[in-house]
Amino acid sequence: MDSIFAFYSPSSNRRLSPLLAHGHGRPRPPPAPRPSHRGAPSPDSRREFWHIERRVKPGLEDIQQAAARISTSLVRTPCKRSRTLSERLGATLYLKFENLQFTASFKERGALNKLLSLSEEERRRGVIAVSAGNHAQAVAYHARALGIPATIVMPRTTPNVKVENTRAFGAEIVLTGRDLESAALQADQIQSERGLVRVHPYDDPEVVCGQGSVALEILEDVPDAEILVVPIGGGGLISGCAIAAKALRPEIEVVGVQAARYDTVRAILRGGPPVRGGSTIADGIAVKAPGQIARSILPTHINDVLYVEEQMLEEAVGLLLEIEKTVAEGAGAAGVAALLGFPERFRERKVVAVVSGGNIDLLVLASILQRSLVRAGRLARLRLELEDQPGALATLAQCLAEVDANIVEVHHQRSFTVAPLRSAEVELVLQTRGLAHMNEIRDRLDQAGYTAQWLDAEGLRP
Ligand SMILES: Cc1ncc(COP(=O)(O)O)c(C=O)c1O
Secondary structure, eight states, X not given: OGGGGOOBOTTSOOBOOHHHHSOOSSOOOOOOOOOBTTBSOOHHHHHHXXXXXXXXXOOHHHHHHHHHHHGGGSOOOOEEEOHHHHHHHTSEEEEEEGGGSTTSBTHHHHHHHHHHTSOHHHHHHOEEEEOSSHHHHHHHHXXXXXXXXXXXXXXXXXXXXXXXXXXXXXXXXXEOSSSHHHHHHHHHHHHHHHTOEEOOSSSSHHHHHHHHHHHHHHHHHOTTOOEEEEEOSSSHHXXXXXXXXXXXXXXXXXXXXXXXXXXXXXXXXXXXSXXXXXXXXXXXXXOSSOOHHHHHHHHHHOSEEEEEOHHHHHHHHHHHHHHHOOXXXXXXXXXXXXXXXXXXXXXXXXXXXEXXXXXXXXXXXXXXXXXXXXXXXXXXXXXEEEESSTTHHHHHHHHHXXXXXXXXXXXXXXXXXOSOTTEEEEEEEEEOSSHHHHHHHHHHXXXXXXXXXXXXXXXXXX
């Protein structure tokens, strides 16, 4: 796995010698400066060397230092047991609510730690980041608080609400390119023209250390946690968490979660079939490949990676809202989705899932909720034939009222149907109390002589 050791300096794009970048186990303090023909190295070059060392593998102490540095400017998010989800899943489940950070994701931790690591001169020059999501808001928000000019490069396809939210934090927004890759090329150019410092969303040791503070807080709150479940995009969050958690509690299991359509760990690190890609509600973890740091950490620090399908992600978002009264985005709900999809893996264990973010488009959230109501049989579609005569619809409505079925929609169709000429096809959307109630409705309709058929009933779960 040579590519793991192809490192880039975080403050420039210069490729560093693989030998320099090779791991030496625990990171060491910055080395004494070597005399050079130009005299002592500048503080910047010492820091760069330190970066290289830490890029190999940040250690527990680095993460503890980062946690101490950033804690006063962040929300100390709760990590609470979910009684209802625990009962439902047969595990003792705790949730770490990172969606309660001010910009609604853990990304603030890494971004802030990186910003605080900059020299006065770098701060004056300003920073640049490429992101269409949580990282953009995190960098913009903390850069403004620290008085650092921030440029955020976003693909032209970024939803307007995200653009405006980021702009509202005072960042200069550059909209360019069709996707993150082409936006990144433009960012490279702006970065070198203006001498800005790149704040990478995951492949930077300072960012990884900041993200690792999530695990420190989890183990403060749940010291006997047995399994930590963490979503993986570029792998910054899981790398930092795994380093911290395994150092403090070697017996803990760290389980990563990816959207099945972006199973990059399986595809890239384990030689599986190529990533399917395409649309996913977990856009925060729809990354094309794990970063270099994650590639060096995952093989030794992660017990398992689970791949969750879209339906599980949707269901997890719905359950978190319904049961925990908390808004999670798709990526943020991936941990809970893994518990739903693989209950045996977690049965009777003490599990902490990181709810990593809550920035979800309201229209997407509305559709997810509608669909989860359908899956639970609480919104159901019924098709039947009616005689085409006055009062037939009223009689049907009366029959449904007798069994407390609330009509949400009615489609009454005479022309576009294969039903006999003097009849009409009616499709109804009903609000019900679930599967048992659906059966009751069906019995009442049978009794009244209707031949009714539930649509979308396949795959319904109690
Ligand atoms: C909500 C959310 N969860 C998880 C992740 C994955 O983090 P990482 O890229 O560090 O693996 C992201 C990344 O943007 C995210 O926004």
